[in-house]
Amino acid sequence: MSKNINVGIIGVSGYTGLELVKMLINHPTFKLNYVANSTGDITMDELHPSLSGICSLEVKKADVDECAATCSLVFLAVPHKTAMAFVKPFMKLGIKVVDFSADYRLTQDVYEEYYCAHTDAENLENVVYGLPEMFREEIKNASLVANPGCFPTSAILGLLPFMDRRVPNTPIIVDAKTGVSGAGKKLSDVTHFVNVNDNLFAYNPFHHRHAPEIAQKLGVSFDEVNFVPHLVPLTRGMISSIYIQTQGSFDAEELVREYYKDEPYVRISKNPVDMKNTAGTNFCDIYVKQKGNLLFVSSSIDNLLRGSSSQALANANLMMGLDENSGIPNIAYVP
């Protein structure tokens, strides 16, 4: 194993930054030689004590030029809006970027409705949406990849095979359940242990920012995607329970198996999927069940990996001409 491609990460304080670091430590080709956050002046193992004895890289205060001087590709694990400000100069310097944020996932008008003003229309034109099952070839040639949101990843992978069978204009219902790590490290009443433990609740019903992302990528109107996420008392994992009305006669399991038959990171399950079999991996596990013309799809991913960091790494592998599977985790945290 020769680590001969230098990569950097801006944003190593959060959960997704840490997950990426963990995978890059053992990556056969990528060498992590630049890590940064908003303050610097600390080492990786001070920031994340679990890395003690494993990684003591110096964490820098993020600086585009310093990063560009030593890296061919950079992962941006920073909040939306902050991301745009980094993407522009990196693109100018010819550095490839995988952006974890929402900044380049939506058309400008929709982005501005749900987030804030967009200040980088130029790169927005050339971005590729980093869902390999949809855009593998485009990703290979991309300079800038918008890494998908966690909910959109699980929902789109569950819906894609069936969009042709759907009755037009009937509601697509995505009742999602997510672990708490999806909310990040920021302190809030919602993530206080006492409020989450022994509890469950919907949040932002019909108003979550991931709904337009799902709609745009599936090519349907926002009105058709009805998305209600629920917070559940566990750390990592995400399941989208999807309901759509279909027409014509078909065997949903057969169809989904055929659709994903060449995909290395989608598994079709004969039994309802759970969260533990995907936790720690890049897999999306899918289960389908038909009842007359109603189709139930249950789609499970690790929200921090397939929903963020391992998908980002798959994208980076593709962008740099490597095997898509290089360094991608496939062995779950069970039990």
Place this chain on the structure above:
Amino acid sequence: MSKNINVGIIGVSGYTGLELVKMLINHPTFKLNYVANSTGDITMDELHPSLSGICSLEVKKADVDECAATCSLVFLAVPHKTAMAFVKPFMKLGIKVVDFSADYRLTQDVYEEYYCAHTDAENLENVVYGLPEMFREEIKNASLVANPGCFPTSAILGLLPFMDRRVPNTPIIVDAKTGVSGAGKKLSDVTHFVNVNDNLFAYNPFHHRHAPEIAQKLGVSFDEVNFVPHLVPLTRGMISSIYIQTQGSFDAEELVREYYKDEPYVRISKNPVDMKNTAGTNFCDIYVKQKGNLLFVSSSIDNLLRGSSSQALANANLMMGLDENSGIPNIAYVP
């Protein structure tokens, strides 16, 4: 407080039996003077150590005559099929019964399709379904009440106000989430801590026995009720996330507030309901959200109380001419 009505419980080993005992200890009128399970030869505090110092009643091996000799009303917290065998003789002896099982909740044909042969057609004709919000007056005059299932209670209470607004023949979707106590004390892989903790999964999608119960009580066909329960890593609590297509212009929150305005144990919430505010109580908390013609209803109950034991007690109160609220818990276990 004068405890002057004697009641009994057959089936005090399980969770719902225990919950009922806990409420009856402090009930102002009902005196619990007969408790039984399938073996006897133990006391309540030996069976449930949390009752040490509180209740040391002798648990008998269940015997209809012994129970009937000293009780005006009996609660049957036993499995389906076992329940029928007790109901018949109690009815003959003129003892009122609240049955926790599914034995008297469905029409005979549907019962036999989902459960087993029914051997008590006679009493099945005169049973009342014990959902006070639907059948309060009938319950007052009933000798035999079929206490509703937990999922049906949460789903029906969420759907009732909106059945008139629903577009006929469109799917009613009930994506339910339940804590593990709903599965009872029986050991199984599904309830092993290691399999539940950090996990979540659907089970019996579109094939759960509670689906026909929901359909029959709402007066729709089984085809229209699409019910998918999910197990979540917590002990008590249940939320039904309901999606229906509606017609006409109306304010769902206004409608549901009006519908339940005189109901003591239904609360309408401006924010998405959670499980902790109902845990430990008989409340059903309901939240509604409209998006065009799609309606989302989130309905939360304590699966062991409103979903079983406290609803049973409310039914017993009504059957014996007491205030429906006597001894009914309304203060949640939060935090």
Place this chain on the structure above:
Amino acid sequence: MSKNINVGIIGVSGYTGLELVKMLINHPTFKLNYVANSTGDITMDELHPSLSGICSLEVKKADVDECAATCSLVFLAVPHKTAMAFVKPFMKLGIKVVDFSADYRLTQDVYEEYYCAHTDAENLENVVYGLPEMFREEIKNASLVANPGCFPTSAILGLLPFMDRRVPNTPIIVDAKTGVSGAGKKLSDVTHFVNVNDNLFAYNPFHHRHAPEIAQKLGVSFDEVNFVPHLVPLTRGMISSIYIQTQGSFDAEELVREYYKDEPYVRISKNPVDMKNTAGTNFCDIYVKQKGNLLFVSSSIDNLLRGSSSQALANANLMMGLDENSGIPNIAYVP
């Protein structure tokens, strides 16, 4: 039931304030007619949605005169230092006080070493430590009661019966385990769900403020009490695992049963105690096991109730000449 003694609570925003409100709603004699926090301008059910339909009392901005005008006794569920500032004027006005904070639990010198300067030496002289098993008679005549800390309550009740048997100058080891509600509502990394779930760790080993409280009440030196609390991933509950070296021959279970034989809220268990049998109650459950001259005591309480609010209520009952047991919860939250 005639609620003819008016009481107030200052500090109803936190967990212990809420627990106290929940008990007072159903108290046979105490009428809760004054509730306050630091801001006011809200109602109880807005502050704690679980009280919706139960208690809509107006929460005032705390004011001593307003409270004193209508209450005979006030509970102070505010932080240390803030408590002192309230106690002084209430004492002057002849209002009885149960103080939840540490302000009056220690001698002045020790208090000032572990907390801050003490500004109410006068009342500190006349305070009674509110552990009924130690000071029941004194509490009955007290104007000011210092409600014990949660860890001291569980540790002292476990140790009291055995202090005479202990080998002098050998270490008293208290390895305690507590749920997260003990840390209060304040946001911190330590109480973020992701950091607590699937985790466990010691904190402040040998340096927790509750250690001197345990030592002073047991009449031993601080050097002899070796206290290490651990945070465990659950909401409510606390167990102290205590190890002491004893001398002479005695049967520990017999001794502890005899010691507490007249105590209504101490239960001796033949099996190791757990947290669920005490959660929701005022009970302290105790288990003992001897191995030669080493004694293991496991002492379990609900940290929010016996460790705070229900013990405070028992103290208030005693101070006002009521039955100590009035309104005290004894039925656990199991399952």
Place this chain on the structure above:
Amino acid sequence: MSKNINVGIIGVSGYTGLELVKMLINHPTFKLNYVANSTGDITMDELHPSLSGICSLEVKKADVDECAATCSLVFLAVPHKTAMAFVKPFMKLGIKVVDFSADYRLTQDVYEEYYCAHTDAENLENVVYGLPEMFREEIKNASLVANPGCFPTSAILGLLPFMDRRVPNTPIIVDAKTGVSGAGKKLSDVTHFVNVNDNLFAYNPFHHRHAPEIAQKLGVSFDEVNFVPHLVPLTRGMISSIYIQTQGSFDAEELVREYYKDEPYVRISKNPVDMKNTAGTNFCDIYVKQKGNLLFVSSSIDNLLRGSSSQALANANLMMGLDENSGIPNIAYVP
């Protein structure tokens, strides 16, 4: 990477068997070409669905000859007593064995007191106890290694550096906390989700079978080791909170750092250790704190890995002349 040493596992149905399979899949030298359980007739991914797409090896009904024909070393992840029956013939056939059970950890007399009759005295004489920090050189030359118990691993590693400083004849107290996976897959009331969630309790206080294992390896009498394990509501992780009385003046942190300075899988922490930093790894994290002559040691491991499977793999690496670190996991499951 050339997988040129064939190894087998007997006992792949349980948690530790699965953990071992997960590590061997990616091991650079060991090739897993024989897996068995007590029934056979299934594949690895049918037995453990998380391995779907990863490992579909046929699971055989355990057969010594079949295994010996193709493997140089075999891991026995079977219960005690069953293990002995396999060890004997494997030893005769010259196959190296790492035994996960207790069968070869104790002297015969003590084994028979705590477990059952021992039927393989011959091999018991030549076994090596597989704690590399104690017996690394002996393990390299061993044919049979007794893999340590989980509690003994965490307790012994915490105690070893300090045994010279301990006051003779004073009690060694080990107050341990373990996740539920340590109890295995077998169904029991103790592992039912409802009994574990929101709960904590001691079990087998002073009578756990791991106590004599700790004593024998440390060279002290059974009377001196006072071991009380507690079950905590989480899946994997184990912390031993150790208290011993020491003599002389020394800096415990300095001493433990020096003691383990060349050990790749022991980390000394400046802050109290937690369970998440070791979960998923072979690390033992140790924290020490002195208070006068009392020493507190907190020692954290993953009970399934360092407490079983990854330690077994390290032993196998040593026995086969490989780098001890080959294929050993060092990156934690955090967050």
